[in-house]
Amino acid sequence: MNFPNEQNRKYFTDNTSEYLEKSFQKVGLDKVYFEKLLEWLSKSPKWNTLRVNKNLANNSKDSVNDIQNFLDKSFDNLNNKLLKEGVYFPIPKCKVLSNFLDECIVYEYSKSKSMQDNIKFKSDIKCIIDVKCAQAVFRGADIFIPGIISLSLSAKSQDLICIYADLEGKCLKGSDANLYFKKSVDSLQFIGTGWLLYDRDQIFKNSEQKLYFSGKIKGIGIRLKELVDGSYTPPFHYLNQTKYFPQNLPSIICARVLDPKPGQLILDMCAAPGGKTTHLAEIIGNKGQIIAFDKISSKILKMNELCKKLNTKCVECFVTDATKIDYSVYMAESFDRILVDAPCSALGQRPLIFNNIDVNQLKSYVNYQRMILENAVKLLKPGGFMVYSTCTITLEENEEQVSWLLSKHKKLKLVDQTPFNFAASSGFQCEGLDESQSRLLQRFCPSFKSEDDLNDIYYDTNGFFISKFLKEY
Numbered sequence: 001m002n003f004p005n006e007q008n009r010k011y012f013t014d015n016t017s018e019y020l021e022k023s024f025q026k027v028g029l030d031k032v033y034f035e036k037l038l039e040w041l042s043k044s045p046k047w048n049t050l051r052v053n054k055n056l057a058n059n060s061k062d063s064v065n066d067i068q069n070f071l072d073k074s075f076d077n078l079n080n081k082l083l084k085e086g087v088y089f090p091i092p093k094c095k096v097l098s099n100f101l102d103e104c105i106v107y108e109y110s111k112s113k114s115m116q117d118n119i120k121f122k123s124d125i126k127c128i129i130d131v132k133c134a135q136a137v138f139r140g141a142d143i144f145i146p147g148i149i150s151l152s153l154s155a156k157s158q159d160l161i162c163i164y165a166d167l168e169g170k171c172l173k174g175s176d177a178n179l180y181f182k183k184s185v186d187s188l189q190f191i192g193t194g195w196l197l198y199d200r201d202q203i204f205k206n207s208e209q210k211l212y213f214s215g216k217i218k219g220i221g222i223r224l225k226e227l228v229d230g231s232y233t234p235p236f237h238y239l240n241q242t243k244y245f246p247q248n249l250p251s252i253i254c255a256r257v258l259d260p261k262p263g264q265l266i267l268d269m270c271a272a273p274g275g276k277t278t279h280l281a282e283i284i285g286n287k288g289q290i291i292a293f294d295k296i297s298s299k300i301l302k303m304n305e306l307c308k309k310l311n312t313k314c315v316e317c318f319v320t321d322a323t324k325i326d327y328s329v330y331m332a333e334s335f336d337r338i339l340v341d342a343p344c345s346a347l348g349q350r351p352l353i354f355n356n357i358d359v360n361q362l363k364s365y366v367n368y369q370r371m372i373l374e375n376a377v378k379l380l381k382p383g384g385f386m387v388y389s390t391c392t393i394t395l396e397e398n399e400e401q402v403s404w405l406l407s408k409h410k411k412l413k414l415v416d417q418t419p420f421n422f423a424a425s426s427g428f429q430c431e432g433l434d435e436s437q438s439r440l441l442q443r444f445c446p447s448f449k450s451e452d453d454l455n456d457i458y459y460d461t462n463g464f465f466i467s468k469f470l471k472e473y
């Protein structure tokens, strides 16, 4: 597999690419659309979004001041450090999306004023990180030690290093980054630069053949200086995360679309890490009852901690497999609102660097989601609403699931969504979904907009999909 230049860049394996392209062709979206979609996915959104936790934060004006202070301080610190290198990051201004979502505060990534110099920066000290870690870095995370796969043998604490993502996932943990770079440069992608916070030996324990991850130290391993596109955003963990919760725009919209009311019984069937559950609790002012399921017990433990931290008092979290509901514990037709934010192929996460998902894996989500949806429909009260959402862009997990639900359950009706992000697009038409129905769906995905719209906060989001159903009496 080669990645010699941008034109020949691959984002998926050949089979997966072919499968996705064909799938879009079914609804009349040609190669040009698919390429546009890939280009959009491969870029990081230019905006950061934070949800204000109204249980703990004051009004939006105070929150904007608070976040602006955080940005001012973080950028002052960074700019002081970079002064001698002649690099400067303008401080972004944050704002509330007042007309649309007043709990959402946004600001742009800052672009360094000497981007070109930094792209030319080639240190002999190299670090290779895994692709998932690289994607998180583009969304504002620091590089944590578990994400570091390989370092130059001479790497020491405080070294300024070049960081690469391991596209093929073949680099061995603890190996010599310079050696791998020489052998496999085509399978590495330059991500940016940063300061190493530990000596190599502290990160890896080296023995002749086996290279062990020492586990002696934890936390951040590399403090990011600058990304390859010249952008920087201060890591969120310096911000008060009880008042301000980093969450992408479609996810914030999603909980609002469910429109929970105080006093209601609400079910979040795939809830961890809890971004939407805590938002739902905040919308109903902690008045009501929210049951939150997740299949993975460690995630439920963390969710309980998050709920405490965010002063969320009406949520009960349970380790439950949503494909196997025990109807002696949960009564059929008992919930006023149900959110199915389903496990999915997650292809909407930006930037897409390289995703080696295979076609069988991709297809496997469809039946799994249907098993969860079957239970959701059964648990929903007549007159109640259900939201089905994913953070992916495939037709099979989105529009085709909606079409399947409508054909299988005659009492389900697609309904309007508020808020509706008109800058993104409505859903695609597919078999079983007519034009008026597809317009009720929110698809956060490139439509046929001009390049000028690309920086629009409402358009430059992660890939996401939201549908809302009423269960009629």
Ligand SMILES: C[S@@+](CC[C@H](N)C(=O)[O-])C[C@H]1O[C@@H](n2cnc3c(N)ncnc32)[C@H](O)[C@@H]1O
Residues within 6 Å of the ligand: 251, 269, 270, 271, 272, 273, 274, 275, 276, 277, 293, 294, 295, 296, 299, 320, 321, 322, 323, 341, 342, 343, 344
């Ligand atoms: C897209 S994430 C949910 C994100 C969450 N709603 C939020 O906003 O923070 C999907 C979650 O579903 C969980 N999951 C996967 N299979 C499940 C199942 N059978 N039952 C319940 N949860 C499941 C995963 O562990 C994962 O945490």
